[in-house]
Amino acid sequence: MIARPLLEQHSPLRVTAWTAAIGGAVLLPSACIAGWTVHGAVRHTLSWVSLGHSVLLVTVGGLVVWYQAVSRAGSASVMLWMLAVPVAAALFAAATGAQPLNWSQGAGCVLVIASLMYAQGLVPFSRRGSRSARDEVVSRG
Template structure:
């Protein structure tokens, strides 16, 4: 069995984890301020990252010359990206945010890839990517909200579209570092700096959470975000992305909305339309087509 299938499986697994987190985070947002919750997700994860890094690689340090680049990546891919995602959801519909966050992301990765890597765009990647993109559009637009073109949503739409650009640059800059350092080391330090930059933004927000009234659901949502959605997911995604390439791997983000729809059905009894089921099947077909490796002569 081609070892790359393990990487593709890892990408799908992480996409499902991130998709399910839409529903889990929605439950948590009823009790937490969004910026505080985002900081807790990354801030609490930092000790786990450093502990795993020490146990698996024997050291935790990075060269001083690398620190400015890690700081910039953390600011871009953790602080700025997370805040932009949060406010894009606030200023537009969930359907708009989902579509504009997810659909253009792999396209920007493909466009920017020559600046960071030597990846090439193949016809198989283009065909599979287009099929998967059409499928994810059906998944998102097949819901009750649809796509809203109201002028009230323009700011949120622009921010959601910007998420795709920021995210693509974040992925590619991380991959360029993984040629010298492990995915775990890169993830550990970028998340550390991202959380440091995010901390000042939480000032004045901590008192808006009634900590004494938090129940099992809220604490479990934090645990899921820290251990599963951040520690496990970031390491697995970065490692798999390095194996199969940033351009190819980012098309697997299209599985995130499908997982979010299932989470909405399980947690909030939201309806799943036939168009969404058809879109999920089409998206899966596109991703499988991308994953199939032809034997070279």
């Protein structure tokens, strides 16, 4: 994680604020150009409310939580759990009826969940979760 050294010196909120400000400044010219449609500028209130929700709650709020997790758990551990995001998205889409879960998505979900459990030592066949034969011999005396 590029932000890891920054999180050692600054709060997650401050890192998020600066990354959002720099990203916004870079993207603002493109947004101004893209904001014009064939019919003129977008003036729908719902569009602006949706954009505000996306920026403030999803992006800023999500990044603050993300950076807090990285600063506490470490980037390797947090990135490992990022593999669960597609699983959650597929299960959420199936639960809400937006998209049926087909066999390949189901198999992928099972594979990702099994991999995460293996990496955390939560399954009996995991090297982390089981004691080696050498450890058993040593413990027997």
